[in-house]
Amino acid sequence: MHKVRTTLTRRLAATLTALPLLIPAVGTAALAGASVAAAPSAAAAPDGQAALPPMGFNNWNSTHCRADFNEAMVKGIADLFVSKGLKAAGYRYVNLDDCWALPSRNASGDLVADPVRFPHGIKAVADYVHGKGLKFGIYTSAGTKTCNTAGFPGGLGHERQDANLFASFGVDYLKYDNCNNQGVDAKKRYTDMANALRDTGRPIVFSLCDWGESKAWEWAAPIGHLWRTTGDISDNWSSMIDIAHENQPLAPYAGPGHWNDPDMLEVGNGGMTAAEYRTHFTLWSMMSAPLLIGTDLRKASAETFKILSNRDMIAVDQDPLGKQGTVVANDGGLVVMAKELKNGDRAVSLTNETGTTATISTTMDALGIGNSGPYRLKDLWTKAVSTNRSGTISASVPAHATVAYRITPGRAPLPPAGTSHLSDLPWTGMVNGWGPVEKDRSNGERAAGDGRALTINGTVYPKGLGAHAVSRITYHLGARCTGLTVDVGVDDESGPGGAVVFRIYRDTTKVADSGVLTTSDPARTLTADLTGARTLTLVVTPGGNNIDHDHADWATPRLTCI
Numbered sequence: 001m002h003k004v005r006t007t008l009t010r011r012l013a014a015t016l017t018a019l020p021l022l023i024p025a026v027g028t029a030a031l032a033g034a035s036v037a038a039a040p041s042a043a044a045a046p047d048g049q050a051a052l053p054p055m056g057f058n059n060w061n062s063t064h065c066r067a068d069f070n071e072a073m074v075k076g077i078a079d080l081f082v083s084k085g086l087k088a089a090g091y092r093y094v095n096l097d098d099c100w101a102l103p104s105r106n107a108s109g110d111l112v113a114d115p116v117r118f119p120h121g122i123k124a125v126a127d128y129v130h131g132k133g134l135k136f137g138i139y140t141s142a143g144t145k146t147c148n149t150a151g152f153p154g155g156l157g158h159e160r161q162d163a164n165l166f167a168s169f170g171v172d173y174l175k176y177d178n179c180n181n182q183g184v185d186a187k188k189r190y191t192d193m194a195n196a197l198r199d200t201g202r203p204i205v206f207s208l209c210d211w212g213e214s215k216a217w218e219w220a221a222p223i224g225h226l227w228r229t230t231g232d233i234s235d236n237w238s239s240m241i242d243i244a245h246e247n248q249p250l251a252p253y254a255g256p257g258h259w260n261d262p263d264m265l266e267v268g269n270g271g272m273t274a275a276e277y278r279t280h281f282t283l284w285s286m287m288s289a290p291l292l293i294g295t296d297l298r299k300a301s302a303e304t305f306k307i308l309s310n311r312d313m314i315a316v317d318q319d320p321l322g323k324q325g326t327v328v329a330n331d332g333g334l335v336v337m338a339k340e341l342k343n344g345d346r347a348v349s350l351t352n353e354t355g356t357t358a359t360i361s362t363t364m365d366a367l368g369i370g371n372s373g374p375y376r377l378k379d380l381w382t383k384a385v386s387t388n389r390s391g392t393i394s395a396s397v398p399a400h401a402t403v404a405y406r407i408t409p410g411r412a413p414l415p416p417a418g419t420s421h422l423s424d425l426p427w428t429g430m431v432n433g434w435g436p437v438e439k440d441r442s443n444g445e446r447a448a449g450d451g452r453a454l455t456i457n458g459t460v461y462p463k464g465l466g467a468h469a470v471s472r473i474t475y476h477l478g479a480r481c482t483g484l485t486v487d488v489g490v491d492d493e494s495g496p497g498g499a500v501v502f503r504i505y506r507d508t509t510k511v512a513d514s515g516v517l518t519t520s521d522p523a524r525t526l527t528a529d530l531t532g533a534r535t536l537t538l539v540v541t542p543g544g545n546n547i548d549h550d551h552a553d554w555a556t557p558r559l560t561c562i
Protein backbone atom coordinates (compact mmCIF):
# COMPACT_ATOMS: atom_id res chain seq x y z
CA MET A 1 0.00 0.00 0.00
CA HIS A 2 1.35 3.40 -0.98
CA LYS A 3 2.05 5.74 1.90
CA VAL A 4 2.55 9.46 2.05
CA ARG A 5 3.97 10.61 5.33
CA THR A 6 5.85 13.52 6.73
CA THR A 7 9.54 13.20 7.43
CA LEU A 8 8.85 13.99 11.05
CA THR A 9 6.36 11.18 11.58
CA ARG A 10 8.56 8.75 9.70
CA ARG A 11 11.47 9.61 11.95
CA LEU A 12 9.30 9.28 15.02
CA ALA A 13 8.10 5.88 13.92
CA ALA A 14 11.60 4.75 13.14
CA THR A 15 12.64 5.79 16.61
CA LEU A 16 9.69 4.07 18.24
CA THR A 17 10.26 0.85 16.41
CA ALA A 18 13.87 0.80 17.52
CA LEU A 19 12.59 0.25 21.02
CA PRO A 20 12.41 -3.17 22.58
CA LEU A 21 8.87 -3.07 23.92
CA LEU A 22 5.99 -0.87 24.82
CA ILE A 23 4.76 -1.18 28.35
CA PRO A 24 1.55 0.23 29.76
CA ALA A 25 1.76 3.29 31.94
CA VAL A 26 1.18 2.63 35.60
CA GLY A 27 -1.15 4.00 38.24
CA THR A 28 -3.41 6.94 37.72
CA ALA A 29 -1.86 7.78 34.38
CA ALA A 30 -3.05 4.47 33.04
CA LEU A 31 -6.46 4.97 34.62
CA ALA A 32 -6.91 8.22 32.87
CA GLY A 33 -5.68 6.70 29.63
CA ALA A 34 -2.00 7.04 28.96
CA SER A 35 -0.27 7.75 25.68
CA VAL A 36 2.42 5.57 24.20
CA ALA A 37 4.88 4.39 26.83
CA ALA A 38 7.83 4.42 24.53
CA ALA A 39 10.62 4.49 27.04
CA PRO A 40 13.77 2.51 26.40
CA SER A 41 14.15 -0.37 28.82
CA ALA A 42 17.02 1.27 30.74
CA ALA A 43 14.63 3.91 32.05
CA ALA A 44 15.97 4.46 35.53
CA ALA A 45 18.79 6.83 36.34
CA PRO A 46 21.79 4.57 36.95
CA ASP A 47 23.02 6.67 39.88
CA GLY A 48 19.82 8.41 40.93
CA GLN A 49 21.02 11.84 39.74
CA ALA A 50 19.05 14.15 37.46
CA ALA A 51 15.79 12.32 38.07
CA LEU A 52 14.26 15.50 36.65
CA PRO A 53 15.72 17.66 33.85
CA PRO A 54 18.40 19.92 35.39
CA MET A 55 17.41 23.57 35.93
CA GLY A 56 19.82 26.42 36.42
CA PHE A 57 22.01 28.99 34.66
CA ASN A 58 24.93 28.94 32.23
CA ASN A 59 26.68 32.11 31.12
CA TRP A 60 27.50 31.11 27.52
CA ASN A 61 24.45 32.40 25.63
CA SER A 62 24.72 35.80 27.26
CA THR A 63 28.47 36.43 27.49
CA HIS A 64 30.26 33.94 25.27
CA CYS A 65 33.94 34.54 26.09
CA ARG A 66 33.59 38.24 26.89
CA ALA A 67 35.08 39.83 29.98
CA ASP A 68 31.70 40.21 31.68
CA PHE A 69 31.86 36.48 32.37
CA ASN A 70 33.54 36.69 35.77
CA GLU A 71 33.20 36.14 39.48
CA ALA A 72 30.89 39.11 39.95
CA MET A 73 28.50 37.76 37.37
CA VAL A 74 28.37 34.26 38.82
CA LYS A 75 27.83 35.54 42.34
CA GLY A 76 25.24 38.01 41.10
CA ILE A 77 23.29 35.23 39.41
CA ALA A 78 23.37 33.13 42.59
CA ASP A 79 22.07 36.13 44.55
CA LEU A 80 19.24 36.67 42.07
CA PHE A 81 18.28 33.00 42.06
CA VAL A 82 17.44 33.47 45.72
CA SER A 83 16.09 37.04 45.76
CA LYS A 84 13.94 36.71 42.64
CA GLY A 85 12.39 33.38 43.62
CA LEU A 86 14.09 31.36 40.89
CA LYS A 87 15.60 28.98 43.43
CA ALA A 88 12.14 28.50 44.91
CA ALA A 89 10.85 27.80 41.39
CA GLY A 90 13.37 24.96 41.00
CA TYR A 91 16.48 26.51 39.44
CA ARG A 92 19.50 24.97 41.16
CA TYR A 93 22.69 24.89 39.08
CA VAL A 94 24.91 27.91 38.50
CA ASN A 95 27.25 26.75 35.75
CA LEU A 96 30.42 28.18 34.20
CA ASP A 97 30.99 27.64 30.49
CA ASP A 98 34.12 27.98 28.35
CA CYS A 99 36.84 30.58 29.05
CA TRP A 100 37.04 30.23 32.83
CA ALA A 101 40.62 28.86 32.68
CA LEU A 102 44.04 30.08 31.60
CA PRO A 103 45.37 28.82 28.25
CA SER A 104 47.97 26.60 29.95
CA ARG A 105 47.95 24.04 32.72
CA ASN A 106 50.29 24.66 35.69
CA ALA A 107 53.50 22.78 36.44
CA SER A 108 51.49 19.97 38.07
CA GLY A 109 49.32 19.67 34.99
CA ASP A 110 46.25 21.19 36.69
CA LEU A 111 43.84 23.59 35.05
CA VAL A 112 44.17 27.11 36.44
CA ALA A 113 41.38 29.66 36.77
CA ASP A 114 41.81 32.93 34.84
CA PRO A 115 42.92 35.29 37.67
CA VAL A 116 41.33 38.33 36.04
CA ARG A 117 37.90 36.75 35.78
CA PHE A 118 38.14 34.69 38.97
CA PRO A 119 40.63 36.41 41.30
CA HIS A 120 39.69 34.17 44.24
CA GLY A 121 39.78 30.95 42.22
CA ILE A 122 36.98 28.56 41.33
CA LYS A 123 36.56 26.96 44.73
CA ALA A 124 35.69 30.32 46.27
CA VAL A 125 32.92 30.81 43.68
CA ALA A 126 31.67 27.27 44.21
CA ASP A 127 31.59 27.87 47.97
CA TYR A 128 29.62 31.07 47.46
CA VAL A 129 27.09 29.30 45.27
CA HIS A 130 26.80 26.41 47.74
CA GLY A 131 26.35 28.94 50.53
CA LYS A 132 23.11 29.97 48.84
CA GLY A 133 21.85 26.40 48.86
CA LEU A 134 22.55 26.09 45.13
CA LYS A 135 24.71 23.78 43.06
CA PHE A 136 27.76 24.59 40.96
CA GLY A 137 28.78 23.45 37.48
CA ILE A 138 31.84 23.75 35.28
CA TYR A 139 32.88 23.12 31.68
CA THR A 140 35.65 21.54 29.66
CA SER A 141 35.97 19.66 26.36
CA ALA A 142 36.55 16.02 25.47
CA GLY A 143 39.44 17.16 23.34
CA THR A 144 42.91 18.65 23.60
CA LYS A 145 41.46 22.16 23.80
CA THR A 146 38.03 23.67 24.45
CA CYS A 147 35.96 25.25 21.70
CA ASN A 148 36.88 28.90 22.05
CA THR A 149 39.51 30.05 19.57
CA ALA A 150 41.69 31.24 22.44
CA GLY A 151 42.29 27.52 23.02
CA PHE A 152 41.86 26.63 26.66
CA PRO A 153 43.12 23.19 27.70
CA GLY A 154 40.68 20.26 27.29
CA GLY A 155 40.24 17.06 29.24
CA LEU A 156 41.28 14.43 26.69
CA GLY A 157 43.99 12.33 28.33
CA HIS A 158 43.61 14.30 31.58
CA GLU A 159 40.26 12.87 32.65
CA ARG A 160 41.23 11.67 36.12
CA GLN A 161 43.33 14.70 37.02
CA ASP A 162 40.61 17.11 35.86
CA ALA A 163 37.77 15.17 37.45
CA ASN A 164 39.64 15.13 40.76
CA LEU A 165 40.30 18.86 40.50
CA PHE A 166 36.64 19.55 39.78
CA ALA A 167 35.60 17.39 42.73
CA SER A 168 38.05 19.33 44.94
CA PHE A 169 36.38 22.58 43.81
CA GLY A 170 33.01 21.16 44.85
CA VAL A 171 31.69 20.82 41.31
CA ASP A 172 28.20 19.27 41.03
CA TYR A 173 27.80 19.32 37.23
CA LEU A 174 30.19 18.99 34.29
CA LYS A 175 29.43 20.04 30.73
CA TYR A 176 31.86 18.12 28.53
CA ASP A 177 32.22 19.57 25.02
CA ASN A 178 33.44 18.00 21.78
CA CYS A 179 36.01 20.35 20.21
CA ASN A 180 39.53 19.28 19.27
CA ASN A 181 38.70 15.65 19.90
CA GLN A 182 41.49 14.30 17.67
CA GLY A 183 39.07 11.89 16.06
CA VAL A 184 38.98 9.66 19.12
CA ASP A 185 35.75 7.66 19.38
CA ALA A 186 33.08 9.62 21.26
CA LYS A 187 31.98 6.67 23.34
CA LYS A 188 35.51 6.19 24.61
CA ARG A 189 36.11 9.88 25.30
CA TYR A 190 32.88 10.41 27.20
CA THR A 191 33.06 7.08 29.03
CA ASP A 192 36.58 7.85 30.23
CA MET A 193 35.38 11.07 31.81
CA ALA A 194 32.22 9.44 33.20
CA ASN A 195 34.38 6.82 34.92
CA ALA A 196 36.74 9.48 36.24
CA LEU A 197 33.83 11.50 37.64
CA ARG A 198 32.31 8.41 39.25
CA ASP A 199 35.63 7.50 40.83
CA THR A 200 35.90 10.88 42.54
CA GLY A 201 33.09 9.68 44.81
CA ARG A 202 31.33 13.02 44.43
CA PRO A 203 27.92 13.01 42.71
CA ILE A 204 28.46 15.06 39.54
CA VAL A 205 25.79 15.43 36.87
CA PHE A 206 27.43 14.61 33.53
CA SER A 207 26.31 16.62 30.51
CA LEU A 208 27.61 15.30 27.17
CA CYS A 209 27.93 18.04 24.58
CA ASP A 210 28.78 16.45 21.25
CA TRP A 211 26.00 18.28 19.36
CA GLY A 212 24.27 15.03 18.40
CA GLU A 213 27.26 13.90 16.34
CA SER A 214 27.55 10.42 17.84
CA LYS A 215 23.81 10.07 18.52
CA ALA A 216 24.58 9.90 22.22
CA TRP A 217 20.89 9.19 22.93
CA GLU A 218 21.49 5.72 21.50
CA TRP A 219 24.33 4.80 23.84
CA ALA A 220 24.98 7.30 26.62
CA ALA A 221 22.13 6.66 29.10
CA PRO A 222 24.30 4.38 31.26
CA ILE A 223 27.10 6.96 31.56
CA GLY A 224 25.56 10.44 31.29
CA HIS A 225 22.54 12.38 32.51
CA LEU A 226 21.93 14.58 29.47
CA TRP A 227 23.29 14.89 25.96
CA ARG A 228 23.14 17.64 23.43
CA THR A 229 21.07 16.58 20.43
CA THR A 230 21.89 19.47 18.10
CA GLY A 231 24.39 22.17 17.20
CA ASP A 232 24.50 25.45 19.13
CA ILE A 233 21.37 27.53 19.56
CA SER A 234 21.41 31.19 18.49
CA ASP A 235 19.17 33.95 19.72
CA ASN A 236 16.72 33.96 16.81
CA TRP A 237 13.46 32.24 15.87
CA SER A 238 14.76 30.04 13.06
CA SER A 239 17.61 28.63 15.12
CA MET A 240 15.34 27.92 18.06
CA ILE A 241 12.55 26.28 16.04
CA ASP A 242 14.97 24.23 13.91
CA ILE A 243 16.49 22.84 17.10
CA ALA A 244 13.03 22.01 18.43
CA HIS A 245 12.32 20.08 15.20
CA GLU A 246 15.52 18.08 15.59
CA ASN A 247 14.86 17.27 19.23
CA GLN A 248 11.15 16.41 19.01
CA PRO A 249 11.52 12.95 17.40
CA LEU A 250 13.99 11.86 20.07
CA ALA A 251 11.32 11.67 22.79
CA PRO A 252 11.61 7.91 23.29
CA TYR A 253 15.20 8.30 24.46
CA ALA A 254 14.50 10.69 27.31
CA GLY A 255 13.57 9.67 30.81
CA PRO A 256 14.53 10.09 34.45
CA GLY A 257 18.31 10.42 34.66
CA HIS A 258 18.89 10.64 30.90
CA TRP A 259 17.59 13.65 29.03
CA ASN A 260 17.76 15.03 25.52
CA ASP A 261 19.41 18.47 25.63
CA PRO A 262 18.37 20.84 22.83
CA ASP A 263 20.77 23.45 24.25
CA MET A 264 20.41 26.28 26.72
CA LEU A 265 17.70 28.93 26.84
CA GLU A 266 17.96 32.19 24.95
CA VAL A 267 14.99 33.73 26.78
CA GLY A 268 15.76 37.37 27.54
CA ASN A 269 18.71 37.87 25.19
CA GLY A 270 16.85 40.23 22.85
CA GLY A 271 16.84 38.39 19.53
CA MET A 272 13.27 37.13 19.75
CA THR A 273 9.91 38.64 20.65
CA ALA A 274 8.23 37.89 23.96
CA ALA A 275 5.81 35.57 22.13
CA GLU A 276 8.73 33.72 20.55
CA TYR A 277 10.45 33.38 23.91
CA ARG A 278 7.23 31.99 25.40
CA THR A 279 7.16 29.46 22.54
CA HIS A 280 10.81 28.61 23.24
CA PHE A 281 10.14 28.09 26.96
CA THR A 282 6.96 26.09 26.25
CA LEU A 283 8.60 23.77 23.72
CA TRP A 284 11.59 23.15 25.98
CA SER A 285 9.19 22.30 28.82
CA MET A 286 7.09 20.03 26.60
CA MET A 287 10.32 18.27 25.57
CA SER A 288 11.47 17.72 29.20
CA ALA A 289 14.58 19.70 28.28
CA PRO A 290 17.10 20.99 30.79
CA LEU A 291 16.08 24.56 31.65
CA LEU A 292 19.38 26.42 31.81
CA ILE A 293 18.83 30.16 31.82
CA GLY A 294 21.21 31.79 29.34
CA THR A 295 20.64 35.47 29.96
CA ASP A 296 22.38 37.87 32.36
CA LEU A 297 19.71 38.08 35.04
CA ARG A 298 21.32 41.22 36.44
CA LYS A 299 19.99 43.04 33.38
CA ALA A 300 16.83 41.02 32.73
CA SER A 301 13.42 42.62 32.26
CA ALA A 302 10.33 41.87 34.31
CA GLU A 303 8.97 40.07 31.24
CA THR A 304 12.00 37.77 31.15
CA PHE A 305 11.62 36.91 34.84
CA LYS A 306 7.93 36.27 34.26
CA ILE A 307 8.62 33.77 31.47
CA LEU A 308 11.39 31.99 33.33
CA SER A 309 9.33 31.86 36.54
CA ASN A 310 6.16 30.38 35.02
CA ARG A 311 5.55 27.72 37.66
CA ASP A 312 2.84 25.95 35.66
CA MET A 313 5.19 25.54 32.72
CA ILE A 314 8.08 24.50 34.94
CA ALA A 315 5.78 21.83 36.41
CA VAL A 316 5.31 20.45 32.88
CA ASP A 317 9.08 20.28 32.34
CA GLN A 318 9.70 18.83 35.79
CA ASP A 319 6.82 16.37 35.86
CA PRO A 320 8.04 13.30 37.76
CA LEU A 321 6.87 10.86 35.10
CA GLY A 322 9.78 12.22 33.06
CA LYS A 323 8.22 11.53 29.69
CA GLN A 324 9.22 13.88 26.87
CA GLY A 325 6.21 15.19 24.94
CA THR A 326 5.66 14.30 21.30
CA VAL A 327 4.27 15.96 18.20
CA VAL A 328 0.78 14.62 17.61
CA ALA A 329 0.00 16.79 14.59
CA ASN A 330 1.83 19.15 12.26
CA ASP A 331 -0.40 20.76 9.69
CA GLY A 332 1.86 23.04 7.67
CA GLY A 333 3.60 24.52 10.70
CA LEU A 334 0.58 24.44 13.03
CA VAL A 335 2.05 22.05 15.54
CA VAL A 336 0.33 20.21 18.38
CA MET A 337 2.45 18.57 21.06
CA ALA A 338 1.18 16.40 23.91
CA LYS A 339 2.96 15.41 27.09
CA GLU A 340 1.75 12.75 29.47
CA LEU A 341 1.95 13.80 33.12
CA LYS A 342 2.25 11.63 36.18
CA ASN A 343 -1.16 12.35 37.69
CA GLY A 344 -2.97 11.41 34.48
CA ASP A 345 -3.19 14.97 33.20
CA ARG A 346 -1.93 15.96 29.74
CA ALA A 347 -0.03 19.07 28.74
CA VAL A 348 -0.75 20.26 25.23
CA SER A 349 0.92 22.99 23.22
CA LEU A 350 -0.46 24.62 20.07
CA THR A 351 2.40 26.35 18.25
CA ASN A 352 1.96 28.53 15.20
CA GLU A 353 5.25 28.34 13.33
CA THR A 354 3.82 30.27 10.36
CA GLY A 355 3.97 34.02 9.82
CA THR A 356 0.24 34.74 10.23
CA THR A 357 -2.35 34.20 12.94
CA ALA A 358 -4.09 30.83 12.61
CA THR A 359 -6.57 28.64 14.43
CA ILE A 360 -5.04 25.44 15.79
CA SER A 361 -7.34 22.62 16.85
CA THR A 362 -6.95 19.20 18.35
CA THR A 363 -9.07 16.62 20.12
CA MET A 364 -8.85 14.75 23.40
CA ASP A 365 -8.71 11.54 21.33
CA ALA A 366 -5.62 12.79 19.50
CA LEU A 367 -4.07 13.69 22.85
CA GLY A 368 -4.74 10.19 24.16
CA ILE A 369 -7.41 11.09 26.74
CA GLY A 370 -10.60 10.73 24.72
CA ASN A 371 -13.92 9.82 26.34
CA SER A 372 -12.83 10.99 29.78
CA GLY A 373 -14.64 14.30 29.97
CA PRO A 374 -15.63 16.75 31.14
CA TYR A 375 -12.12 18.17 31.08
CA ARG A 376 -10.60 20.95 33.15
CA LEU A 377 -8.31 23.16 31.08
CA LYS A 378 -5.79 25.56 32.54
CA ASP A 379 -4.13 27.96 30.12
CA LEU A 380 -0.50 27.81 31.23
CA TRP A 381 0.29 31.38 30.15
CA THR A 382 -2.90 33.36 30.85
CA LYS A 383 -3.82 31.09 33.82
CA ALA A 384 -7.48 31.07 32.71
CA VAL A 385 -9.35 27.92 33.79
CA SER A 386 -12.26 26.50 31.80
CA THR A 387 -14.35 23.34 31.44
CA ASN A 388 -14.35 21.48 28.15
CA ARG A 389 -17.17 19.06 27.35
CA SER A 390 -16.85 18.82 23.57
CA GLY A 391 -13.50 17.04 23.53
CA THR A 392 -12.21 19.52 20.96
CA ILE A 393 -9.70 22.25 21.71
CA SER A 394 -9.31 25.21 19.40
CA ALA A 395 -7.34 28.42 19.78
CA SER A 396 -6.44 31.38 17.65
CA VAL A 397 -2.66 31.57 17.82
CA PRO A 398 -0.67 34.56 16.56
CA ALA A 399 2.42 34.05 14.39
CA HIS A 400 5.26 32.31 16.26
CA ALA A 401 3.17 32.15 19.44
CA THR A 402 2.09 29.14 21.48
CA VAL A 403 -1.04 28.44 23.48
CA ALA A 404 -0.56 25.75 26.11
CA TYR A 405 -2.94 23.97 28.46
CA ARG A 406 -2.82 21.50 31.25
CA ILE A 407 -5.79 19.18 30.80
CA THR A 408 -7.29 17.23 33.67
CA PRO A 409 -9.64 14.44 32.52
CA GLY A 410 -12.86 13.61 34.32
CA ARG A 411 -13.78 10.10 35.35
CA ALA A 412 -13.80 7.48 32.63
CA PRO A 413 -17.06 5.51 32.15
CA LEU A 414 -17.09 1.83 33.20
CA PRO A 415 -17.96 -0.95 30.73
CA PRO A 416 -21.46 -2.48 30.98
CA ALA A 417 -22.16 -5.91 32.53
CA GLY A 418 -22.23 -8.85 30.09
CA THR A 419 -20.22 -9.33 26.94
CA SER A 420 -19.41 -6.34 24.73
CA HIS A 421 -17.24 -5.79 21.70
CA LEU A 422 -14.39 -3.44 22.52
CA SER A 423 -15.13 -1.52 19.36
CA ASP A 424 -18.48 -0.51 20.92
CA LEU A 425 -16.82 0.88 24.05
CA PRO A 426 -14.94 4.15 24.52
CA TRP A 427 -11.23 3.82 25.10
CA THR A 428 -9.52 6.15 27.57
CA GLY A 429 -6.15 6.25 25.83
CA MET A 430 -5.09 5.61 22.25
CA VAL A 431 -1.79 6.04 20.47
CA ASN A 432 -1.30 4.57 17.02
CA GLY A 433 1.49 4.38 14.44
CA TRP A 434 -0.42 6.01 11.59
CA GLY A 435 -3.70 7.86 11.92
CA PRO A 436 -6.17 6.86 14.65
CA VAL A 437 -7.18 3.32 15.58
CA GLU A 438 -10.38 2.51 13.66
CA LYS A 439 -13.52 0.92 15.09
CA ASP A 440 -14.93 -1.95 12.97
CA ARG A 441 -12.54 -1.06 10.14
CA SER A 442 -8.92 -1.64 9.28
CA ASN A 443 -6.34 1.11 9.77
CA GLY A 444 -6.47 3.55 6.87
CA GLU A 445 -3.40 5.38 8.16
CA ARG A 446 -4.48 8.97 7.88
CA ALA A 447 -7.88 10.09 9.14
CA ALA A 448 -10.74 8.68 11.20
CA GLY A 449 -12.95 6.38 9.10
CA ASP A 450 -10.59 5.81 6.18
CA GLY A 451 -10.10 2.05 6.73
CA ARG A 452 -11.62 -0.95 4.94
CA ALA A 453 -13.31 -4.13 6.19
CA LEU A 454 -11.18 -5.89 8.82
CA THR A 455 -9.74 -8.88 6.97
CA ILE A 456 -7.24 -11.47 8.22
CA ASN A 457 -6.06 -14.10 5.77
CA GLY A 458 -9.27 -13.84 3.73
CA THR A 459 -11.65 -13.85 6.69
CA VAL A 460 -13.70 -10.68 7.11
CA TYR A 461 -14.60 -9.52 10.63
CA PRO A 462 -17.49 -7.10 11.11
CA LYS A 463 -16.37 -6.11 14.63
CA GLY A 464 -12.97 -5.11 15.92
CA LEU A 465 -10.22 -2.52 16.06
CA GLY A 466 -7.91 -1.62 13.16
CA ALA A 467 -4.50 -0.55 14.46
CA HIS A 468 -1.05 0.06 13.04
CA ALA A 469 2.15 -0.62 14.94
CA VAL A 470 3.32 1.03 17.12
CA SER A 471 -0.04 1.17 18.90
CA ARG A 472 -1.48 1.21 22.37
CA ILE A 473 -5.16 1.31 23.35
CA THR A 474 -6.28 1.59 26.96
CA TYR A 475 -9.67 0.87 28.55
CA HIS A 476 -10.79 1.70 32.07
CA LEU A 477 -12.32 -1.48 33.57
CA GLY A 478 -12.58 -0.49 37.23
CA ALA A 479 -12.13 -4.14 38.40
CA ARG A 480 -15.50 -5.01 36.86
CA CYS A 481 -14.45 -7.43 34.12
CA THR A 482 -13.29 -11.03 33.95
CA GLY A 483 -11.80 -11.67 30.54
CA LEU A 484 -11.14 -10.82 26.92
CA THR A 485 -11.15 -13.12 23.91
CA VAL A 486 -9.94 -11.73 20.60
CA ASP A 487 -8.69 -12.95 17.20
CA VAL A 488 -5.55 -11.13 16.16
CA GLY A 489 -3.61 -10.93 12.93
CA VAL A 490 -2.06 -8.76 10.24
CA ASP A 491 -4.73 -7.19 8.04
CA ASP A 492 -4.71 -8.32 4.41
CA GLU A 493 -4.41 -4.70 3.27
CA SER A 494 -0.81 -4.81 4.50
CA GLY A 495 0.35 -6.85 1.55
CA PRO A 496 3.33 -9.17 1.97
CA GLY A 497 5.88 -8.18 4.58
CA GLY A 498 3.59 -7.30 7.48
CA ALA A 499 4.77 -8.65 10.82
CA VAL A 500 3.55 -7.64 14.25
CA VAL A 501 3.28 -8.80 17.86
CA PHE A 502 0.05 -8.38 19.86
CA ARG A 503 0.17 -8.16 23.64
CA ILE A 504 -2.55 -7.73 26.26
CA TYR A 505 -1.89 -6.20 29.68
CA ARG A 506 -3.97 -6.48 32.86
CA ASP A 507 -2.85 -3.23 34.53
CA THR A 508 0.94 -3.56 34.17
CA THR A 509 1.03 -7.37 33.87
CA LYS A 510 1.27 -9.00 30.45
CA VAL A 511 -1.45 -11.64 30.20
CA ALA A 512 -1.32 -12.60 26.52
CA ASP A 513 1.29 -12.47 23.75
CA SER A 514 0.71 -13.57 20.17
CA GLY A 515 4.36 -13.91 19.18
CA VAL A 516 5.23 -12.65 15.70
CA LEU A 517 2.35 -12.91 13.23
CA THR A 518 2.91 -12.18 9.53
CA THR A 519 0.61 -11.40 6.62
CA SER A 520 0.44 -15.06 5.64
CA ASP A 521 -0.56 -16.30 9.11
CA PRO A 522 -4.21 -17.04 9.94
CA ALA A 523 -5.77 -15.20 12.88
CA ARG A 524 -4.69 -16.38 16.32
CA THR A 525 -7.11 -16.38 19.25
CA LEU A 526 -5.85 -14.72 22.42
CA THR A 527 -7.59 -15.14 25.76
CA ALA A 528 -6.78 -12.90 28.70
CA ASP A 529 -7.83 -13.20 32.34
CA LEU A 530 -8.77 -9.69 33.42
CA THR A 531 -10.04 -10.44 36.92
CA GLY A 532 -9.45 -7.41 39.12
CA ALA A 533 -8.00 -5.31 36.30
CA ARG A 534 -8.36 -1.57 36.66
CA THR A 535 -7.12 -1.08 33.11
CA LEU A 536 -6.84 -3.17 29.99
CA THR A 537 -4.13 -2.24 27.51
CA LEU A 538 -3.77 -3.59 23.98
CA VAL A 539 -0.29 -3.15 22.51
CA VAL A 540 0.98 -3.80 18.98
CA THR A 541 4.68 -3.64 18.21
CA PRO A 542 6.46 -4.35 14.92
CA GLY A 543 7.55 -7.95 14.38
CA GLY A 544 10.01 -7.15 11.63
CA ASN A 545 11.90 -4.30 10.07
CA ASN A 546 9.42 -3.10 7.48
CA ILE A 547 7.11 -0.98 9.58
CA ASP A 548 5.18 0.22 6.51
CA HIS A 549 3.14 -2.98 6.43
CA ASP A 550 2.20 -3.40 10.04
CA HIS A 551 -1.59 -3.11 9.87
CA ALA A 552 -2.79 -5.00 12.92
CA ASP A 553 -6.36 -6.14 13.63
CA TRP A 554 -7.95 -6.90 16.99
CA ALA A 555 -10.88 -8.85 15.49
CA THR A 556 -14.10 -9.68 17.38
CA PRO A 557 -12.71 -8.50 20.73
CA ARG A 558 -15.23 -9.78 23.30
CA LEU A 559 -14.93 -8.30 26.79
CA THR A 560 -16.87 -9.95 29.60
CA CYS A 561 -17.80 -7.92 32.67
CA ILE A 562 -20.00 -8.43 35.71
Ligand code: GLA
Pocket: 060, 097, 098, 146, 147, 148, 177, 209, 211, 231, 232
Ligand atom coordinates in the same frame (compact mmCIF):
# COMPACT_ATOMS: atom_id res chain seq x y z
C1 GLA B 1 30.48 24.75 21.94
C2 GLA B 1 29.26 24.36 22.76
C3 GLA B 1 28.63 25.61 23.34
C4 GLA B 1 29.64 26.37 24.19
C5 GLA B 1 30.88 26.68 23.37
C6 GLA B 1 32.01 27.24 24.23
O1 GLA B 1 30.13 25.47 20.82
O2 GLA B 1 28.35 23.63 22.00
O3 GLA B 1 27.48 25.28 24.10
O4 GLA B 1 29.96 25.60 25.32
O5 GLA B 1 31.38 25.50 22.73
O6 GLA B 1 33.16 27.51 23.49
